[in-house]
Amino acid sequence: MIPAPFEYARAESVDHAIELLTANPDSKVIAGGHSLLPLMRLRLARPAMLVDISRIGDLAYVREDSGEVAIGALTRHHDVANSEVLHELCPIVSYTAGQIGDPQVRHVGTIGGSCAHSDPASDMPTVLVALGATLTVRGPGGASRVVPAADFFKGLFEPDLASNEIVAEIRVPVTRGRGWSYLKFHRRAQDWALVGVAALAGDGGAPAVALTNMGERPVRAIGVEEALAGGADPATAAMRADEGTNPPSDTFGSAEYRRELAKVLVRRALEEAAAR
């Protein structure tokens, strides 16, 4: 099918995009479009206007900045995956970007779009939650606010983002020297994860563990982290992987199966992170 009729506007700058969004309440931002366009073609989404931000040049970058790595929201997954800065300073991000979708998706999809879509089956939000990353959100009148990843992903396709706000930047900590792992279980290479696990060795404390597609938003595996902080070995701690989660049942797998997968993957991710 083809989408229902819509208007199209190309934003020249972030402020211009915000003006367009403010003036057209039933508008949607399009960057890579890999999540939005299929919904529009099935007519499950029918925005009156698309505000295309993909040509805004100054939002695509990866750079070290004040002890963190700053990633522009329009940076393509492919460029995140191949960033020397991230390989060096926060490799779990570049590695995971290389696991998203397929090459076509990675060359067009953006890290900001992946966040703004807030799909709990997406890989990158989970990694950002495990890292304690922050998102810089810009709004009307030059407003700018910084939101912790754990708060930004509020629910199913529900980011902490007003209809006239835009994700401008993602900031992740430098994790040099800390072991890490991102494991996902999926049917086909390009599929969303049935379950994914991001594990990051502690910086002095216990490891951080977060889960993909185990609820309506990416969540920390609280039970696992608690057990590890209490001195449990990875295999024992991993048995608590599904604590506090609410995994979906769909054609890819049942909730029951996802709970078991989470336990296996958390154990393997902890082992991999410890060995890396």
Next chain:
Amino acid sequence: MAQVMDRFVGQRVLRKEDPELITGRARYVESISLPGMVWMAVVRSPFAHARIRRIDTARAAAMPGVIGVFTAADLEGEWGGPLPFVWPITEDIKVPVHWPLTTDKARYQGDGVAVVVAESRGQAEDAAEAVAVDYEPLPAVTDLEQAATDAVLIHDDLGTNVVVHWSHGGAGDQSVFESAPVVVKERYVAPRLIPNAMEPRGCVADVNPAMGEFTLYSATQIPHVARVTLGGTCNIPESKLRVVAPDVGGGFGSKLNIYAEEALALVLARRLKRPVKWVEARSENYLATIHGRGVIHDVEIAATEEGKILGLRVKELADMGAYYQLLTPGIPELGGWVYMGPYDMQAYWYEFTGVLTNATPTDAYRGAGRPEATYVLERAVDALARRLGKDPAEVRRISLVPPFTEARAAISGLNVDSGNYEAAFDRALELVGYDELRREQAERRQRGDVKQLGIGLSSYIEMCGLAPSNILGALRYAAGGWDACTVQCLPDGKVVLKIGTSPHGQGHVTTWAQIAADTLGVTPDDVEVFHGDTSVAPLGMDTYGSRSVSVGATALYYALEKIKEKARTLAAHELEVAEEDLEFEAGSFRVKGAPDKVRSITELATSAWHAHNLPAGFEPNLEATAVWDPPNFTWPAGTHVCVVEVDTETGGVEISRYVAVDDCGRVINPMIVEGQVHGGVAQGIAEALFEEARYDANGNLMTSTMTTYLVPSAAELPTFTLDRTETPSTTNPLGVKGIGEAGTIAAPPAVVNAVIDAVSHLGVTHIDKPVSPERVWRAIRAAKGGAA
């Protein structure tokens, strides 16, 4: 086997058709645009089962660009008959009426209830959304066994959903199923599959109102069949209808059909006096193009204590869907002739019951009945081996029919042309390193590795080259199985072939050119192949069932023979010798003992065109047509071996090796044959591990996009190791058998057997297709004594 020079035949000649296909210059239906053309969109039922109370078209009709909105009632006077169904396999079969738009009830999600015609595609789709249909939803049934209870009736006038029962009738001594030392009974449930050709369906119907002439461009496998049958449905004399299959991007049987949209486009072109175009969206493909499989099998396999197979008894329940399409109930029956596979046995029984459901009609999907048969047989053989505690290779080996070079009667009753099953079987085991794999498997089991190794075998035969017309007649099929070819040798030395087969990815243009080039002493580049247009090649039965090489190319062979005979007469005349004094080699006639006295066929073509000096009674030009009706089917065979690693914690399956040894008789182009095997095996792996059409309790298709319906990509597939044995067919002079479906037939049981084999030491004996990770995980857990 006939003598064909082998300058090109047997060689890896690069495909002539590829440059335009891989540089985006192919001409698909989507690329056809005609002056004055309008677009059609179909309003489809969102309900699997609903009475249509009222259709309000007013709002849609008033929308921009809309030329008309048509319901079944609006088109009533246009039809010569319902959509074609050509295989009433029994005398008492119940046939549901199938109009291009439904008149009373929607019977599956996607059933067409109205059409919109507009100036652009977007306008047509927007207006289709605005057609207001007042539905009264009814309970829907998509489960086969539930449908068979008739609690919900799909077609009220038929009084039942159980519409056909066909029994092979059995052969041999049925008492073995009681008296044999071992009888293993199994039940296999196979889901529906959704064909995914790269190019969805589509058509453009053009009309010349003054002459009452129509041209239908359609992404179809069967332009010739379409011409006869659509003419009937649309009330157009066959002589006034031309059907063109332009470049067609895959079919896998899904385009071996006649669809409502083709008929609707034709009658709307007539009504509106403008060309009408429709192109299927992928999401429509999932709902409105035929599905395949959808069967439940109960099988009994009888054997000796040693594992020698004594008999096979199969009862099948087959999902017909909401209506019959072109061949629907004939598909299980096709399988009914090959359940014995390559094995020698004393007793055979096959019967099936066809049941209507509130789902998309089923029909031929790559292999059509034969994958179903091979799956059941090969799963059952593995179950037998497990019961006896024997190696599945050993059980197969002792039951294989010994090699034969002349036609042999199979227990199912048909004559198999030739076979050497042991050669392929032994070669496959050797290539995969079977004994070494068994050792490694034992080691992993002993260590209790998380990743366990499984080895799955599948030996198959298939019945190709559809088909001897007299047999089709006996099976109540409404057409013959012949095909036709015209060869024209042009005065400039080039050659034109006009053939009745209609390729959609198979590489016919190259293959046929290789055969002609060798006979005529030219190169494949000198040969132009025309096909897929009923005005250019009016005689034909098209492409499906791996028939094109064995039937179509044999027609080509005989047309070339006629050319040779005619050329010989002219050569003798020009060289002033008797015909028997000429010898023929590589496209030239030479006088025996005087090799410098020579005429090539291309020279003779020129003089036959000049016609200045021809023998008495010789018709000018070098041109011949042959129509070939095969005396028998052809019977490819082979053995495939799949090696998998199963993660016993997650249930994940990875194919580590795949070996296929196929015997398709004589090979014209090894590269094209290997391509067919690659694609077929990929599709078979997809069936084994990934693909499944799933419906919810209301009959909604849950796997309705490529996100949820899992067609694997190259990333999920292993490197294939291929080899061949070559047992020439005795059915045709070329010795060819066909290779289009072998991979799809052989692969599913090889893969599923491998997965079960990997975890059988944990107590797992059965997992249904598709063998998803969750199913594997549940099977392991159940075997360990947990919940399933």
